[in-house]
Amino acid sequence: MAYSTPPRFVIRTLVATLATVAFVLSAVLLVVTLNVQTSVRAGVVDRLKRVQGLLAELEKRRAQQLHAQVLMLAENSTLKAAVDTYHTELRTTNSAGRQDLLATIARELDKIAVRIEPDVLEVRSASGEVLGIAGRRAGEWPAFARVNAPRPDAEATFVTTPSGIFRLASVPVVLQGTELGTLSLANALDERYASEISDLSGAHTLILSDGHVVASTLPSDSLMGLKAEVVDAMAKADVVTLAGSEYAVRLLLHIPPQSSVSGINRGGAHVYVLDSIDASARPMIAAALRRMGWIALGAFTLAALASVWLSRTIARPIDTLSASLSNMAETRNFENPLTTGGDVLEVDALTITFNTMMQSVNAAENERLSAYVGTIRALALALDARDPYTAGHSERVSALSLAIGRCMWLDDAQLEVLRLGALLHDIGKIGISDHVLMKPGPLTAEEYEIIKQHPAVGARILRSVPFLEPHIPIVELHHERPDGKGYPHGLRGTEIPLVASIVHVADAFDAITSARAYRPARAAADGLRELWRCAGAQFDAEVVHALAKALPDNDRAHSFSNIASRPVPVPASVRALRA
Amino acid sequence: MFNRVPFRQLVTPLLVLGALAVVHVPDVRAARGYGRLTGVVHLVALSGTPLRSGAYPSRRVNPKTPDAAEIANVVVFVKDAPADPELTTTHASISQRDESFVPRVIAITRGSRVEFPNFDPYFHNVFSLSRALSFDLGRFRKGEKRERAFPHSGVVKVYCHIHSEMAATIMIFDHRLYATPASNGSFTIDAVPPGTYQLSAWHERIGETTKPIKVVVGENASVEFSLPVVEK
Numbered sequence: 052m053a054y055s056t057p058p059r060f061v062i063r064t065l066v067a068t069l070a071t072v073a074f075v076l077s078a079v080l081l082v083v084t085l086n087v088q089t090s091v092r093a094g095v096v097d098r099l100k101r102v103q104g105l106l107a108e109l110e111k112r113r114a115q116q117l118h119a120q121v122l123m124l125a126e127n128s129t130l131k132a133a134v135d136t137y138h139t140e141l142r143t144t145n146s147a148g149r150q151d152l153l154a155t156i157a158r159e160l161d162k163i164a165v166r167i168e169p170d171v172l173e174v175r176s177a178s179g180e181v182l183g184i185a186g187r188r189a190g191e192w193p194a195f196a197r198v199n200a201p202r203p204d205a206e207a208t209f210v211t212t213p214s215g216i217f218r219l220a221s222v223p224v225v226l227q228g229t230e231l232g233t234l235s236l237a238n239a240l241d242e243r244y245a246s247e248i249s250d251l252s253g254a255h256t257l258i259l260s261d262g263h264v265v266a267s268t269l270p271s272d273s274l275m276g277l278k279a280e281v282v283d284a285m286a287k288a289d290v291v292t293l294a295g296s297e298y299a300v301r302l303l304l305h306i307p308p309q310s311s312v313s314g315i316n317r318g319g320a321h322v323y324v325l326d327s328i329d330a331s332a333r334p335m336i337a338a339a340l341r342r343m344g345w346i347a348l349g350a351f352t353l354a355a356l357a358s359v360w361l362s363r364t365i366a367r368p369i370d371t372l373s374a375s376l377s378n379m380a381e382t383r384n385f386e387n388p389l390t391t392g393g394d395v396l397e398v399d400a401l402t403i404t405f406n407t408m409m410q411s412v413n414a415a416e417n418e419r420l421s422a423y424v425g426t427i428r429a430l431a432l433a434l435d436a437r438d439p440y441t442a443g444h445s446e447r448v449s450a451l452s453l454a455i456g457r458c459m460w461l462d463d464a465q466l467e468v469l470r471l472g473a474l475l476h477d478i479g480k481i482g483i484s485d486h487v488l489m490k491p492g493p494l495t496a497e498e499y500e501i502i503k504q505h506p507a508v509g510a511r512i513l514r515s516v517p518f519l520e521p522h523i524p525i526v527e528l529h530h531e532r533p534d535g536k537g538y539p540h541g542l543r544g545t546e547i548p549l550v551a552s553i554v555h556v557a558d559a560f561d562a563i564t565s566a567r568a569y570r571p572a573r574a575a576a577d578g579l580r581e582l583w584r585c586a587g588a589q590f591d592a593e594v595v596h597a598l599a600k601a602l603p604d605n606d607r608a609h610s611f612s613n614i615a616s617r618p619v620p621v622p623a624s625v626r627a628l629r630a
Numbered sequence: 631m632f633n634r635v636p637f638r639q640l641v642t643p644l645l646v647l648g649a650l651a652v653v654h655v656p657d658v659r660a661a662r663g664y665g666r667l668t669g670v671v672h673l674v675a676l677s678g679t680p681l682r683s684g685a686y687p688s689r690r691v692n693p694k695t696p697d698a699a700e701i702a703n704v705v706v707f708v709k710d711a712p713a714d715p716e717l718t719t720t721h722a723s724i725s726q727r728d729e730s731f732v733p734r735v736i737a738i739t740r741g742s743r744v745e746f747p748n749f750d751p752y753f754h755n756v757f758s759l760s761r762a763l764s765f766d767l768g769r770f771r772k773g774e775k776r777e778r779a780f781p782h783s784g785v786v787k788v789y790c791h792i793h794s795e796m797a798a799t800i801m802i803f804d805h806r807l808y809a810t811p812a813s814n815g816s817f818t819i820d821a822v823p824p825g826t827y828q829l830s831a832w833h834e835r836i837g838e839t840t841k842p843i844k845v846v847v848g849e850n851a852s853v854e855f856s857l858p859v860v861e862k
Contacts, residue, residue, distance in 0.1 A: 126794045127794065128789055128790065128791050128792070128793070129757075129759070129789075129791070131789070131794050132757070132758075132787070132789040132797075135789070135797060136758075136759045136760050136787050139760075139785055139787050139834070140760060140761060142838060143784070143785065143838075144761075148761060152761070155759050226797055227795060
């Protein structure tokens, strides 16, 4: 199974806190943006309402002014003189004369038009015949049809013509109580008017006639494909959407459809003022974004610092703990309890729990070891018990090997290996029949071959128990001789492990100093002498030398119980055995 | 009215006497073979509402003297009279008084002169845009006057630049066969060559009203006009 390294704790906390902060900030930003949008929308709608009020008042003034202006113009003496002269002379003149008279009127109209620059200045006779037209847009004025001229006390009114919408004021031209005709002054609601309204209001202007754009200060793309439902919505709603942008909208003027005069009358016209909500909201949202940016920077920094600090308070004790644990695993020293850091309660609890657990694990391990050792010992005892002559042999070899080992300055681990290995060294004899093993007389060659198999058998038995593996060399090689004449492999000199040589010597010494069915026990001195004789060839000389040192001065003391009880450093695992 | 009633009562017998005198006293021209045109002009009100007055109230500040009777604004003339080679000129006057031209209508022979004295304590002006004669006499103060000869026949309307309500009509004829009715509407045109004519009564608001008439030497041809003019 592939194992991928998980991220460090600090990465986790960083990601978690920063993600949380980012989420919260996004939510706040969303709320702020919506809030700004809503309040700006309300503000723009409200502002436009006030603007509409002002503009409506202004429109009233415009109408009054237009009316006043045309009233003044109607009292222009030369214009009146021209019209009156026309009427007086028309009765006595031909068509050429009429043209002259009309030219006189046209000249007077032009003189006025030059000064006041109206869009249309028109004079008609009392019968409705057009006597003259002047002004910037005189050419577009529908002279072919009679404009329904309002009476002089009426406010200015509007006419919709094919060429545009006009605000119109008409008054009669009266001389000495006689109505000579009608003077009309008209100003178009055109682009110039729209931009004038826009300049005054700071909002956009849109003039629609029959749903068609007559004039507008809106960006041209926002009016592309202006739909009928949008036009309808403008008349009713406070806010409309044009080309994806929201506009507050107010109706400034409504010019109702006119029906009486054919040729010039169209459907109704509307003048709207519009103010872009988006354009107003944009700077406020930008400002909010800038502020949010600074807040976000601070929040992210604080969150990062806090999460790093938090993760360190947790990760550091854990790191310490894990370092202690790995140290423990490396040294295999499970005896010392871990120390608590005192930083984090949970980590300390973990340490304490671990220590408790390790105590019980240690206890269990010791129990297991002692159980093993007990079993091995029982096995060795059982083996020895098969032959009354070899009773206690394994115990004695073990004790003697320890004594030798100590004299050779072996360390505790080697001594432990030696002690158990010596106990078990003849375990392979378990498979040899009593007939061969306890034969009183000399062995035949076949029998001796059987006997020689016991180290290999013992090694095979031990191999099945992993715990006993360190002792295999002792069991397998305790009959090898430095001269290579030993069995089972015929190893030589330094090829033979020291522990095996020690057990070999101890085994031989115990065999010599023990009684056998075919001979009595010999003294320790005799045994040592015998060993010295064969030292170098059959026995390792150094080991024999160590044996000599290890033996107590008292030759009688061939039971080595006193030797074994001498105080020696013993590994922990063996302490349980003693207990 | 108090004055007019005895005046009218006085004038009517005088006119009758005058007419008898013309008939019975032999005239030089009559002797040469002329006829005479007499008649009456009646101003009759039209049914319906009168025309609307000015949109602006007049800027006139002085108390206004009563308008001359509308009959004074009527001129009766022979429309198709031939040009008179022995035409004599006259010297007429139109005053500027109380922001009005007084009288408002005069008739003169071609080549006659008209003077315009100013009696108002403010400036006046006289100008005309008429084809018969266009002129501008400029502005002049009280006590001053301007004069102008009218060398072409036709109608000349004169106005004041300063006061747009002021207007007067000067009718210039190539002959002397015209008359201004008296306040009772009667008029007489003497020394009319015999023949059939178109006799016109002209009023500034309604223009001409023409009737055919036959003039016989030594006889009195009578005609009666009814003009639809509302008395103000």
